[in-house]
Amino acid sequence: MSLINWSDALSVNNEEIDTQHKKLVNLVNALHDHMAAGDANEVIGKVLDRMIEYTAFHFQTEEKLMEQYKYPGAGLHKIEHKKLVEKALDLQKRFKSGQMQITIEVMNFLRDWLKHHIAESDKLLGGHIARAKAKSTVA
Ligand code: FE2
Numbered sequence: 001m002s003l004i005n006w007s008d009a010l011s012v013n014n015e016e017i018d019t020q021h022k023k024l025v026n027l028v029n030a031l032h033d034h035m036a037a038g039d040a041n042e043v044i045g046k047v048l049d050r051m052i053e054y055t056a057f058h059f060q061t062e063e064k065l066m067e068q069y070k071y072p073g074a075g076l077h078k079i080e081h082k083k084l085v086e087k088a089l090d091l092q093k094r095f096k097s098g099q100m101q102i103t104i105e106v107m108n109f110l111r112d113w114l115k116h117h118i119a120e121s122d123k124l125l126g127g128h129i130a131r132a133k134a135k136s137t138v139a
């Protein structure tokens with residue numbers, strides 16, 4: 001069973017960002033499925049690596065858009081990204097050194113973070129870009 005179900009409620013009104021969020025949701029779901037199936041740490045570690053890599057790529061995309069569209073909320077939004085990256089890298093390090101397992105608590109944290117960040121911060125960014133685009137087509 002999927003940990004996160006994508007629905008239109010998660011859309012931020014921006015195709016590029018939505019497409020990346022769907023992929024991120026798929027990776028979080030894959031990580032959850034491997035964990036729930038009790039798969040080997042080596043397999044779980046690889047999915048974790050992919051999720052972290054893709055997250056970094058996704059944050060870069062959003063941060064480029066923030067600059068391109070002069071987003072006033074960029075400062076706080078970037079801090080949220082940075083905190084998650086630090087947390088994820090710490091998780092990865094502790095998992096690889098055998099200090100911890102990927103548990104349902106870890107998965108619930110990732111799910112909640114992603115859902116809240118998308119529903120709040122990314123939606124504000126998506127709205128800002130949509131308004132900026134609408135203005136530039138009117139002008
Ligand atoms: Fe974001």
Ligand code: FE2
Nearest residue numbers: 021062118122
């Ligand atoms: Fe995002």
